[in-house]
Amino acid sequence: MAIFRTVAASFILGIFIYVSHQLTGYTDFSWAKRSLLISFLALLFTLVIGTFLFFWKEKDLDHKPWRDTLLNFSLTVMGYINFLVTLVLLRDIFALADNLFGLLNTQELYSSTATGYLLGLPVLMLALGNTVVKVGPKLKKVPLYFKNLPAEFDNLRIVHITDLHVSPSLPKKFVKKLVNKTLELKPDVIVFTGDILDSFAEKHQEELKTLGGLKAPHGVYYVPGNHEYYWGAEKGLTAFRDIGFNVLINEVTAIRKDGKTLQIAGIPDPAATHFGQMGPDFIKVQSQLKPDDFKILLSHQPSLASKSAMIGVDLQLSGHTHGGQFFPWNWLIVFFERYAKGLYRINGMQLYVNQGTGYWGPRLRLGTYCELTEIVLRKESKTE
Structure with a gap:
């Protein structure tokens, strides 16, 4: 150091x-x-x-x-x-x-x-x-088409939140605005892909309580990013569990509808290993996946997409990059991150990278915006 x-x-x-x-x-x-x-x-x-x-x-x-x-x-x-x-x-x-x-x-x-x-x-x-x-999170609707998506999950709406960076530099009213906007969407599933907390959990009980108001019929799911590990990850993860989030650390859970199953897996950020915590374990995750089910993996780091594709994941949702956040990094980010923002296809798998719902560091975005993503799963017809 x-x-x-x-x-x-x-x-x-x-x-x-x-x-x-x-x-x-x-x-x-x-x-x-x-x-x-x-x-x-x-x-x-x-x-x-x-x-x-x-x-x-x-x-x-x-x-x-x-x-x-x-x-x-x-x-x-x-x-x-x-x-x-x-x-x-x-x-x-x-x-x-x-x-x-x-x-x-x-x-x-x-x-x-x-x-x-x-x-x-x-x-x-x-x-x-x-x-x-100050405008707050901007909604971006992203329809994604899959041939193997069960008809029962056609039009399933997933709100994707990432890189909120709850800290002394993020106004509490920003968090409240985010929660209200998310609830107005009435999503089926809500997912968080890391760097949600960027400070000690004890200092942000009010913001955590506000986030705890997020509810969805099929659950709220969360994986940690690298920043959670800088501030005492165990307390942070406990705080998210306490507000009702399903914390996935190399774990797989499932939602069911009319006899069909959609699996949601989650891995921690690789930074976990530097703090004596469990890092991403794709072998463990793969052992819990079922070949016939549609599979979504939550990973803070989009760079892990090739490994996700290798274990049969259909869709990976990630953040981390902020899309560069502000000029000139919004132009230069492509030289540092292979998957900077938006949609990618990797060996049959789709990857969507949210450019960040909050921000890190200076209270500004220039050339990007605070993104609240609504992922809509659609079954691809034979004629499409």
Whole structure:
């Protein structure tokens, strides 16, 4: 952990040096204005580094409102820095293209006026991203067609929630809005695919109680993501069981209708093994699956889809990626995640990746939205 902190702090320091130089080195600012701008940037970068080092060290501290305020402000600053660095990089890329090919006139991009725009645009981007979050979860209806789906389960509606990240940075009213919107849909099944809790369970009893109001005729099912393991997984899993969720840890359960069975399996996130907990066990899951039944597997990580397909799963539901959450990561996520968001077909199995119902870190989404997915299972006819 000490090595990670050192590397992370050094990386952020390097970015600070780069951005400070690029924003001040080519302008006609006076010495005083340059010093003021560099001091401003130093304050922002120091706040982010210092706050995270503090919270990494003091994760077991009692809940205090001032800490939440400090953390939320630091996360907002982190979002500002993200946009600022991105804009500076894009400007420098355009300038490089101009130097190499002479296609663009980039001289004005390094003026004092342009620097002012670069410093101000991230504020606008933060405001836009925050507005997207304030709107709340956006419903996305996804019909999925299967030849082997029993007719008895045709039109079965599954609400898929993932990556809510209940924490001090997620407003309680966001959780209430999510629950109300889900109940209005009157789904047959509700599933959670991890990173629902991103803090100590004891600190969020009100949010957990609100989530406990979710009910569906065929049950509510949950698997943990990587973030649940960062905050005491055993207490977190117990908290979800206490509010009536069916927690599936390498387990398979079934729902039945008119003599037909649909199996729902769940695996934990691979991060579990780093905390002495049981990781995903596909052999154990396979031993519980029945060849003739339609099979759905809940997995936080979409990257495990090929293994799911190998054991005969028909549909995997996942999250984790956030779809990149905000610019520029919503464009770059495809370089880090093979299955970034949406629908995929892998060796006869369908995989749907929800881009996240909540958010992590800064209270913003830009280029993505908070997704509440309604999966509708449909039996594919012979003519389709």
